[in-house]
Amino acid sequence: QTSGAEPARCVRMANEHYLELKENPVQFEHASSVNNVFFDEANKQVFAVRSGGATGVVVKGPDDKSSVAFRMDDKGEVKCIKFSIGNKILAVQRTSKSVDFINFIPDYPHMEFTQECKTKNANVLGFCWTSWNEIVFITDQGVEFYQVFPDKRSLKLQKSQNINVNWYQYCPETAVLLLSTTVQGNVLQPLAFRNGTISKMSKFEIELPVIPKPAKLSLSERDVAIATIYGQLYVMYLKHHSRTPNSPGAEVVLYHLPREGPCKKSHVLKLNTTGKFALNIVDNLVVVHHQSSQTSLIFDIKLKEPDCAVNTHQPVLPARSIHPYRVSLSGPVVVPSQPPVPCQLYSSSWSVFQPDIIISASEGYLWYLQVKLAPMVHLLEDKGKLMDFLLRRRDCKLVILSVCSQILGGHEEAGLPVVATVFDKLNQVYKDYLEADQSYTAAMESGPSRGSTAQKRPVRTQAVIDQSDMYTHVLSAFTERKVSVTCCGPVPHTPPTLTLTPQDASYKFIIAVLMEYIRSLNQNQITVQHYLYELVIKTLVQHNLFYMLHQFLQYHVLSDSKPLACLLLSLESTYPPAHQLSLDMLKRLSTANDEIVEVLLSKQQVLGALRFIRSVGTFHGAVTFSSSGSGGHDNVSARKFLDAARQTGDQMLFYTVFRSFQQRNQRLRGNPAFNPGEHCEEHVVHFQQLFGEQALMKPSTV
Structure with missing residues (x-):
């Protein structure tokens, strides 16, 4: 079907692989007649056992540090082999009646010791380590929980449970063991292991598509998996339907398994096919691999209808295959003359383990599966749903910022509701993080209260997109984009009284987007940073939208701040009223008196500065400021005003300012002379040179 496809379509399909096998897989000797391969889900270790261990056992884990190689006596076929946590004790099952142990703790005897199961006539189905020295045997008649004493080379039975068992599944992440019971196998009994104890969780029944008569084992171990999704434990059941023309496709049914309370069927994932x-x-995505079509589907159980007892889900995206992968023919040994060849994906020799492991025993590879978010952006058209999806992913920040840039790529104002939806979803996550962080800070400052649990600092995930992220990666580039007439498309029909050009439409869209982001921040009660307001002002000025700037400031759409006032001052040459707008803003701030005085003096508006400080303080002719900007007669900076007046070259202005400060001195101290600490001597000399000594106020002058 793809032979007639357009080249562009082929390239796009190649870029739509949203699943891939991670680089640097764990490589091991492939399975053969002399080499058996085992996998331990708890430690994520692959065991390659040659000749029963006599010619070597090589253990490889997720990193090189966990690799171990050793030999052991060949005492028969190995059925199961696992290290305890930390590689301290090795357990090997060779028969259905017992398990052998070998110490790997330094300075402990390296000799084997054996533990037979206690239950008569029981067969050991397998075992699981629950800690470095605790192990549970699963038999067809129940479970036996032991503590291992490596120094004494012995085990002690802690507790046992009698129950008929068909098969089992173990979740090392939560230390929960799932036992299949009854003749049909569909009644599952979970057991939780914690601190050397076993506790029974609520047992539950898996709904079978067909009830067999007579009764027989109908629920297979390969159709059940246990895993953690969004921090909650789920049992996943792959439900096959009878292969008839009108039968529905297979489903994955998720049963939520809480620590306490009943297990409930909560989600149904529709696969819409069989096989x-x-x-x-x-x-946190459920990935379903389909062998015959060699494709995979993904489901996100958080994308659901609210308040539904059982949520039915369709795949989030169309089915796609895992990204092609190449392997070396020589296996672990790299031979330059042999280039890598394509790996057979979805091979019948693949074994899949939770949560994200795929093993090809025939090729000698262990891969970790990972999600690629970038290809998903073009496969999920609903941008609101896409944002919900991306915000829950681990490495989402760059992709989310890219999506934001893309949705701002068009200029149609009809796209504003979509933009608003995206901003609101981002800022809801941002708000939740800020509130959690503030709550944590407050709790730390108040100290621990009696009976309260220790509060953990909230983790800032990549889903927290703050104002700095949006400003740097999205909004700045968006406002600086070159807008051409041709890129805006046809101009919609407008009434004769209104002249609307494509440029006007694009400018309005840019401003609308910026204001929409600010609106969303305000709606979520997040303090808007001044640089966003600055971006709005710069954009308005760039497009000569001064009337709009005036309105935004007049109606306080843009919040007052010192940086914003300074920006307005810098725009005075372009827009003269900006000067007064700036002063009005600084005056409203009431804590910016120093800045206002500095601004006025820098503009050589010395009398304006004097009038301003009269309006906000008592000077007896001029206000006084301490270094912090509050009233304080003793700290007035007469020299600053005299410097500014002298720099203007206006002699009468200098005279007026000089006399103003002499009057202040007279009223403060009964003497018009300046104190030595005010460093005004040069200005006194200059005044005398200009107007004569007789022009100086005398102490007796009122």
Whole structure:
């Protein structure tokens, strides 16, 4: 079907692989007649056991530090082999009646010791380590929980449970063991292990598509997986329907398994096809691999209808295959003469483990599956739904910022509701983080209260897109974009009284987007940073929209701040009224008196500065400021005003300012002379040179 496709379509399809196998897989000796391969889900370790261990056991984990190599006596076929946590004790099952142990703790005896299961006539199905020295045997008649004493080379039975078991699944992340019971196998009994104890959780029944008669084992271990999704434990059941023309496709049914309370069916994932499937969990997404079509589907259980007892989900995106992967023919040994060859994806030899592991025993590779977010952007058209989806992903920040830039790529104002929706979703997450952080800070400052649990500092995930992120990566570039007439499309029909050019429409869209982001911040009670207001002002000035700037300031759409006032001052040459707008803003701030005086003096408006300080303080002719800007007669800076007046070259202005400060001195101290600490000597000399000594006020002068 793809042979006649356009080249552009082929390239796009190649870029639509949203799943891939991570680079640098764990490589091991592939399975063969002399080499058996085992996987330990708890430690994520692959065991390559040659000749029962006599010619070597190589253990490889997620990193090089966890790799171990050793030999052990060949005492028969190995059925199961696992290290305890930390590689301290090795457990090996060779028979259905017992498990052998070998110490790997330094200075402990390296000899094997054996533990037989206690239950008569029981067969050991397998075992799981729950801690570095605690192990549970699962038999067909129940479970036996032991503590291992490596120094004594012995085990002690802590607790046992009698129950008929068909098969089991273990979730090492939560230390929960799932047992299949009853003849049909569809009644599941979860057991939780914690601090050396076993506790029974509520058992539950899996709904089978067909009830067999007579009763027989109908629920297979390969159709069930247990995993954590969004911090909650779920049992996932792959439900196959009978292959008839009108039968529905297969489903994945999720049962929520809480620590306390009943287990409930909560989600149904519609696969819309039949065949062989395998399940992974990647970044809290349920990934369903379909072997015959060699594609995978992803589901996000958070994309659901509110207040539904059981939520039915369709795939988030169209089915796609895992990104092609190449492997070396020589396996772990790199031979330059042999280039890598394509790996057979969805091979029948693949084994899938939770949460995100795929193993090809025949090729000797262990991969971690990962999600690629960038290709998903073009596959999910609903931008609100896309944003909900992306905000829950681990490495989402750059992709989210890219999406924001893309949705601002057009100039149609009809797109504003979409922009508003995206901004609101971003700022809701931003607000939640700020509130959590403020709550944590307040709790730390008040100290721990009696009976309260220790509060953890909230983790700032990549989903927290703050104002700095939006300003730097999205809005600045958006406002600086070159807008041409041709890119805006046809101008809509407008009444004769209104002249609307494409440029006007694009400028209005830019301003509308900026104001929409500010509106969203305000709606979420987030303090808007001054640089966003500055961006609005610069954009308005750039497009000569001064009337709009005046309105925004007049109606306080843009919040007052010192940086904003300074920006307005800098625009005076372009827009003269900006000077007065700036002074009005500084005056409204009431804590910016120093800045206003400095601004006026820098503009050589010395009398204006004197009038201003009279209006906000008592000077007896001029206000006084301390270094902090509050009233304080003793700290008035007469020299600053005299410097400014002298720099103007206006002799009468200098005279007026000089006499004003002499009058202040007279009223403060009964003497018009300046104190030595005011450093005004040069100005006194200058005054005398201009107007004569007789022009100086005398102490007796009122």
